[in-house]
Amino acid sequence: MPDRADRADRVGRASGARPSLFERARRQPSAILLLTQFLGVLIYPYLGESRTGTSAVSVFGLLVLALAVWSVETTSWTVWVSIGLGVPSVIFTICQVISEASVWRAWGSGFEAAFYFYAAGSLISYMLADRNITRDELFAVGATFTLLAWAFAHLYTVTQIIWPGSFVAAMNSGSPRTWMELLFLSFTTLSSTGLSDVVPVRPHARSFVMIEQVAGLAYVAMIVSWMVGLTVARARARAEHQESADELN
Structure with a gap:
């Protein structure tokens, strides 16, 4: 499947028109999504546990997420799933x-977890469908990682609501974990850097954490093998082309 961002770049260069800010964002949806996710990580500590602030950031993130999914894969089916x-x-x-x-x-965290999982799957399909590694797909590698981290963090939120006391921490171990603590747990688990000071102690919480550990390892292995495979295939194609040219000469 040809990359739509590359096609838009070629059309823009051919026409000589200078792309607008919206067109630039449209060509790099994964970059915008990744930037938004990182901004969320930096903004959350200033909001504390303010319901209004965190909800506003969540709604904005969902809108950007919907834009990214629509940009990389636009069909009637994906539109209805996103809605x-x-x-x-x-x-x-x-x-x-x-x-x-x-x-x-x-309910909100449950739907958000499903939405983030769906978006991560859409970006993975978007990346694996191309035979060339484009700039936006490199951003998609990072964006997909953050989407999975957000998805599991929302899943952990649902878990501790249904099964109170599912997670404990070194500080305030008796109270429910904050969103930032659960997001931190998700990032450290997905990246296999350790469980930090937030620990799952109930069976369902430990099950979901184990699934995220496997998902993180599988994602890294899949992306590395994908990049290596495309690099080897490109080098082989160049070598075969050079051999054909030498034979003609």
Whole structure:
């Protein structure tokens, strides 16, 4: 499948028109998504546990996520899946601001986890479909990693609501874990750097953490093998082309 960002670049160069800011973002959706995820990581500590602030960041992140999914794969099926997962996520996130009931947070995090898992799968399909490694696909490698980290963090949020006391930490071990703590746990687990000071202690929590550990290892192995395979295939094609040229000469 040809890369749509590359096609847009070629058309823009051929026409001589200078791309607008929206067109530039449209050509690099994975870069915009990755930047948004990193900004979220930096902004969350300033928000603390403010429901309004964290909900606003979550809604903005969902909108950017929907844009990224739409940019890399636009079909009627993907549009309806994005709407079916994204709209309830936004609605339940807004309900969290209005009401403190944990049921809204559970439903909202559940839909957000599903949306992030779906988006990660879409980006993986987008990357593996091409025979050439493009600039946006390199950003997609990082963006997919952060999507998986967010997805599991939302899954952990649902887990501790359904099974209280699923996670403990060195500080305030008796209280529920904050969103930043669960996101930190997700990143450290997915990257296989260790469980840090947040530890799963109940059976369901440990099951999900083990699944994330396997997912992190599988993702890294898949991406490395994909990049190596394309690099070897390109080098082999160049060598065969050179041999054919030498034979003609």
